[in-house]
Every structure is written in structure tokens, then in C-alpha cells.
Amino acid sequence: MLKLRDYQQQVKKDVYSAIRNGKNKILLCAGTGAGKTECATSIVQDILSRDRRVAFLVHRDNLVRQTIARFEKYGLNPSIVAGGHPCDESNPCQVVSMQTLERRKSALNLVDDVAIYD
DSSP: OOOOOHHHHHHHHHHHHHHHTTOOOOOOOOOTTSOHHHHHHHHHHHHHHTTOOEEEEESSHHHHHHHHHHHHHTTOOOEEESTTSOOOTTOSEEEEEHHHHHHOGGGGGGOSSEEEEO
């Protein structure tokens, strides 16, 4: 089970507060090791619990692997949208390589509810 630290819980509350105040583009910035991926994973869990779809976009192949491993550690079962991987469009949770998204314009259809850029 994912347990956020106090400051991570506050970050998550701040993100949700911004959404409630009408913001739809929110930047979460924190130093190396601060737990940005943990915060994002918790937010992804919340999105999925509300039967919404989420695309988690990363700019490097090694981040695809790291994100998949982190999501799976906390019980998520994402699909991978990257070269060499079959795309399961029915999965509500997608980890998307930005390079693949650029090349495979049809992958834009996967970003319909929430997109998180890492």
C-alpha cells in the first residue's frame, strides 16, 4: 500500500485544491528524491478509482520502465505505449513514451481524461 509522507500528502492536497479552483494545468516541482513519482502514483490511483482514464507521459524509455515498476509495486497494471509493446487501448492506465506519441498520432486518443507529464 502506498503511504505518502506528510509533505507529499500536502502536495497532493494542493494539487486537488488547484483543480477545484478551476486550474487544469498544474506543475508539481520538487527536488530529486522528494517523491514526485509517489505523489503521481497516488493521484493516478485516485483517478482510476473514479473510473477515469489516465495517460502518464514520460520522455525517456528508462522512465517508462521505472514508472511501470513503480505503478506495479502499488498494485496498478498499466499498459505501455512505446515502441516494441502492443497497445491495449482498453486499459484505463497508460504509460506513454513521448517519442511514440509523436510518431503514433493515434496514441493521442489515449489521452482523454487526465494526462500527467513526467
